[in-house]
Amino acid sequence: MAHLGSGRRRALAVPVGLALTASLAFLPSVAASAAPLGNTADSATASKPDTTGPKLSYVANLTTYGTVKQAKKAVERAGGTVVTSYEQIGVVVAHSQNPEFAKQLRTQRGLFVSVGATRTAPLQTVQTTEEGTTQQLSAADAAKATAQAQEGQEPLEPNQWDLRTIKADQAHKINDGSRNVTVGVIDTGIDDTHPDLAANFSKEQSANCVGGVADTTEGAWRPYADGSDHGTHVAGTIAAPRNGEGVSGVAPGVKVAAIKVSEPGTSLFFTEAVVCGFMFAAEKGIEVTNNSYYVDPWLFNCKTDDDQKALVEAIGRASKYAERKGVLNVASAGNSNQDLAADSLTDNTSPDDATPVPRTIDPKVCLDLPTQLPGVVTVSATGDKGFRSYYSSYGLGVVDVAAPGGDKWQIPATPDANGRVLSTIPGGGYGYKQGTSMAAPHVAGVAALLKSAHPEATPSQIQAMLKGQATKTACPEQIYDRTGTLINATTCASKWGQTGYYGYGVVDALKAVQ
Structure with a gap:
């Protein structure tokens, strides 16, 4: 989750290198005793x-x-x-x-x-929860990958272990997705001039929503000059075209749009911008949104608090409105390695726009937004070995599906042996990140393939297909911890055909196009 997902960003990227009201018709009625x-x-x-x-x-x-x-x-x-x-x-x-x-x-x-x-203090720059900076692809590693690329592969595709994990490489032999489908990346902005994104970028469906009002002037959707590469990286994973250059996206035939919601100089995403993002996506005919962040300044928004309750209500109304307009919203579960189905959790980072005050919260009452909203597809992260990534949050009945987000301890046998996710970064380059921020766009890409194959399907039907077609994944015996040590996976619960680590399983791009 930009924050990026708590790594989602802060982006929920760990880069290395309620029942809410469905419509106004169901809002609380006015008590007879209320004043005029x-x-x-x-x-x-x-x-x-x-x-x-x-x-x-x-x-x-x-x-x-x-x-x-x-x-x-x-x-x-x-x-x-x-x-x-x-x-x-x-x-x-x-x-x-x-x-x-x-x-x-x-x-x-x-x-x-x-x-x-929507905030507790005048904006200030804060530390992010990403684990390190983006690791740029070196010329030597790019040459290794290109030398091993087979006919029909993009030059850097040999390093994209993540595509093979969800069978996206096999799906591309059948269908790359439809140009009638657009995925809106609600994030830090996208560099639409990148040669591996430009062909699939939709300017007509892009905007800068910072401050709460959509700005559609040319380039407003791009990252700040000194800003994050997070949104550009996410976009490449979703829809980098198969054009003989760089990487391939999960759905290389669909379009991608940028809806920038991060504050200047930070990776902070405030409620007014996120509400604007969902509403803009709804009105612009976007079919899927990717949300690799959590809404600041609260990692969890408690409905027992007057301010936080209002944020849950506003974002919940906006996301539900988008869903009613045909938008499937996908979100990262977060990089805090927390059980979102637990009876209580410790939140040491909120509010993040001022001095945090540690608190104990009930995740059933205090929600991580937008990932815990009804109707939103919640995504956990896995590494090359199929284990839950060491940083990924989880939760039985909370996580819907899992997807590759990268894990520096789970090393694939790729030419450069890097366990993180390779994708586009501003300026025409490529880099590695890891996080649930990287997992969510894989799911958004598969959802776009499903929408391409089933254009009349509703968001709830697409979500049902994502779950039903996912590769069932049992709780592992062990996982890596933050230090790279294998530990017993005692925190993985299973029930109802789901697990807390993987939900209904790891998404499958091949089944989406068959």
Whole structure:
């Protein structure tokens, strides 16, 4: 999970080198005793609101009967300004310097279901949870791979052990995917000028959603000059074309779009940007989204907290809306090596935009977003030997499927013997990363192949096919830990035809096209 996935990013890349409301029709109804819409906060905001605090961003989620027009008036009375609004899902994004802004809006129970700040402090650069930096492919290793490439392979494909793991190389002999299918990479941006991405890039379905408003001007979707290569790497795994150059994607015949949601100078993904990302994908006819990150500043968002509850609600509405519009959302499980089905977990990293305060959480109440949202395909990572990657989070009944994410301790017999995932990076190069961030795009690619073969299939049907066609994988006896030591795999639970490490199994690209 950019964060990138907790490695997802921070991207959920470990680079080396609820039941949420399905629609407004099901939002909580207004209690008979509630005050009239738009009037409940009059007494609380009679005096001029304080505007001396830090400028923060907020999401305000409307009730069934609340309107954006009413919300705008309430926001202004509380000392805020509306940045954007989504009438389709009843979500308003606002800015305010009033420290009591959210509290004042929450008093209007007839208008708002929940209101919360999307961050805890003015933005600052933070440490990422990636394990090291991207390892660029050397000229010598590229030459080794090219020398061993067989007829029909891309020059660097011999180093793509991950494609062979999910039988994507065999799938390509049958079908590369349809140009009518687009995968939206909600991430740090994509370098669409890369020669191994340009042919499959969809500018018409790309944007910069940072701040909550989609910017579709030329190049707005590209990574920042000093930014992360994460989104470009993810894009190559999904849809690098078979063009006689570099690598191949899992679905080299489909299109890929960039929806940039990371803050400048960081790999932080805030709620307003992610909501924009899902809504943009929904309205632009994108069929699959890849989400290799978790939403900042909370690794887990607790529905018992007023602010965090609002973030869960807003993102949940947006992802569900996208699903209703035909979008299948795929997300990485995270790189924290945690059991997301446990009774309790320790969160030492939240909030990550200020000083973290360690806390114990219940992952059934405190959700990792977006991976734990209903309808989202949750993906764990494996290495070349088929073991769960040492960093990958897991959880029986939480993880849906698994895919190659790389593991530096599981070394394949490729020309360069690198256990990480090779893909595109900005500037026309190639590099290795590992993380659940790298696993999710393999699943997004297989989902794109399925959508290509079954254009009328709904997101839930595509998800069912992903699970049903996955290669069943039993709990292993041992796995590698973070130090490269083999340990007993005592944390792998199995039930209902699933395991906590692999869900329904490792995705299969060949079955997707047969």
